[in-house]
Amino acid sequence: MSTVDDALKSQTRNIEATYGRPIAEWIDVVRASGKTKHADVVAMLKGAHAMTHGAAHRVSIIAREALGTQQTRGDSETTVIDGLYAGKKAALRPIHNKLLAAVYVLGKDIEIAPKKGYLSLRRRKQFAMIKPAASHVDVGLTLDDAATTERLESAATFNALFTHRVRVRELRDVDGELAAWLKRAYTEAK
Numbered sequence: 623m624s625t626v627d628d629a630l631k632s633q634t635r636n637i638e639a640t641y642g643r644p645i646a647e648w649i650d651v652v653r654a655s656g657k658t659k660h661a662d663v664v665a666m667l668k669g670a671h672a673m674t675h676g677a678a679h680r681v682s683i684i685a686r687e688a689l690g691t692q693q694t695r696g697d698s699e700t701t702v703i704d705g706l707y708a709g710k711k712a713a714l715r716p717i718h719n720k721l722l723a724a725v726y727v728l729g730k731d732i733e734i735a736p737k738k739g740y741l742s743l744r745r746r747k748q749f750a751m752i753k754p755a756a757s758h759v760d761v762g763l764t765l766d767d768a769a770t771t772e773r774l775e776s777a778a779t780f781n782a783l784f785t786h787r788v789r790v791r792e793l794r795d796v797d798g799e800l801a802a803w804l805k806r807a808y809t810e811a812k
Contacts, residue, residue, distance in 0.1 A: 649688050732745060750764070
């Protein structure tokens with residue numbers, strides 16, 4: 623089983639534990655709502671069931687897939703992600719998906735804010751971003767007092783909102799070291 627699969631299963635278990643229902647019941651909740659668009663399902667789960675954005679996002683994806691409505695895409699996050707990885711950047715989408723899986727295991731309070739050219743990852747404040755480039759995916763990080771290395775570069779010439787940048791060129795680059803930097807940025811953003 624891949625790290626991504628493990629992370630998604632872990633996130634699903636956390637959702638079940640936090641919100642007190644097995645995923646099958648959440649699928650029934652989505653079915654009963656009559657909503658089929660991702661953004662509508664997410665809004666309903668956040669509003670009526672007090673889910674965080676990350677939890678509502680995952681439940682919506684699982685439920686819509688189970689109900690056969692996964693192809694009904696109208697939310698800004700999915701639209702932005704599809705646009706980010708269109709054309710020549712399509713080969714980078716698996717890296718993006720693996721990065722998001724690593725992010726989802728950090729906590730339940732993560733907000734993913736789609737922007738025109740990237741995804742902003744927020745807690746109380748923005749702690750990271752995921753942005754496709756021509757041949758890699760950039761991960762911008764806000765890390766207090768972290769030394770730069772060959773891999774953990776300064777973000778000075780990349781984006782003034784972040785202190786560091788990691789260029790992710792292959793799936794295997796989404797490893798324990800990068801996960802530790804993401805966790806540190808997440809923790810510092812409390």
